[in-house]
Structures are given as C-alpha cells and as structure tokens.
C-alpha cells in the first residue's frame with residue numbers, strides 16, 4: 639500500500655486457517671460485515687487483531703461488538719450512532735465511527751445522502767456524543783465496469799470528505815476502495831481500502 643493508505647483485510651466468509659495466514663504475514667486489521675461472524679472469529683484469533691465492522695449494522699446488534707470493535711465503517715443514521723454511543727458507555731470505551739455516504743448511482747447501497755450528512759453535522763447532535771468519535775467517511779462506488787463513473791463517484795466523496803474536515807474536528811479517514819476499484823480510490827484520495835477477494839480469491 640502507498641504511504642498514508644491503511645489496508646483493511648476483508649475476511650468475511652473465510653476460515654480461521656486462511657485468516658491466520660494473513661495474520662502471520664503481518665496483517666492486523668481485519669474487516670467483517672456480520673457481527674456474529676466477526677465475534678466468533680475475534681474469539682479464536684490473537685487479541686492484537688483490530689476488528690473493523692464494514693457492513694450494514696442493525697441497532698439491536700451493536701451490543702455484541704461494543705466491547706471490542708475498533709472502527710465501525712457503516713454508520714448511516716443518527717439513531718445508530720446514538721446506540722453505539724450508549725453501548726460504548728456501557729463498556730467505558732470510545733468507539734471510532736465513519737459516516738457512510740451514498741455515492742453510487744445504484745439504489746441498493748446503504749448510506750446517507752449528501753443532504754442528510756450536512757443536516758446531521760449542522761444539527762450539533764454529534765457534539766453531544768461522549769463515547770463515539772466520528773473520524774471520517776466511508777462510501778462504495780457503483781458496481782460497474784465504467785471506470786469513469788467510479789472515478790466520478792470517488793471524487794464526489796473526496797470533496798465531501800474535504801468539506802467535513804473543515805466542520806468536524808478529528809476527521810482523518812476516508813474509507814473507499816475494494817478489490818475491483820481500489821487503485822482508482824487511492825488516486826482519488828482514499829486513506830483506507832477494504833480488500834477481500836484480491837487477497838483471498840473469490841468468495842463462494
């Protein structure tokens with residue numbers, strides 16, 4: 639990875655043996671998209687692994703990862719953020735979060751739109767949270783062969799990131815890019831890429 643870009647090794651669906659190979663090769667930041675699977679793996683793997691939740695999070699499941707999760711990428715509502723804050727308090731810790739922004743033309747991807755993001759930031763409600771830190775933004779480009787479209791979507795997210803940096807203190811992480819599009823994402827200013835299949839091979 640280029641300097642300034644953090645690699646999240648996406649281990650979802652992969653067995654412990656495969657993940658241990660990545661661990662033994664020196665990787666420590668692993669991403670999962672289901673809380674139950676992440677917790678089962680956390681219990682079996684060495685304690686210095688940093689677990690990132692990269693998938694959509696249901697509020698009623700936050701409690702199952704609040705004790706150990708390092709970064710939650712997919713926060714797309716204030717209610718979810720407030721629940722993370724509440725659970726973090728229970729465990730007397732602070733949990734780092736990214737706000738997920740919808741940048742794809744596809745309808746299927748989660749995330750706040752532009753307007754929701756600006757409204758949330760302007761509302762002052764982020765300042766009332768004591769046990770969560772919003773440290774950046776996350777987004778997923780459309781699943782397409784059209785590289786110009788992907789680049790356009792990433793550029794858009796980078797612009798939002800630069801604007802958010804001027805409004806929220808402590809914003810430093812821009813999580814964008816997966817196996818198929820991480821090189822474009824890095825060219826467009828990503829600071830964190832989430833890569834699974836390019837490391838482990840295709841998932842079943």
Ligand SMILES: *Cc1c(COP(=O)(O)O)cnc(C)c1O
Nearest residue numbers: 648671692816817832833834835
């Ligand atoms: C699965 C997943 C990835 C990794 O996808 P690959 O194409 O295997 O690199 C990245 N981000 C999210 C949110 C994912 O769910």
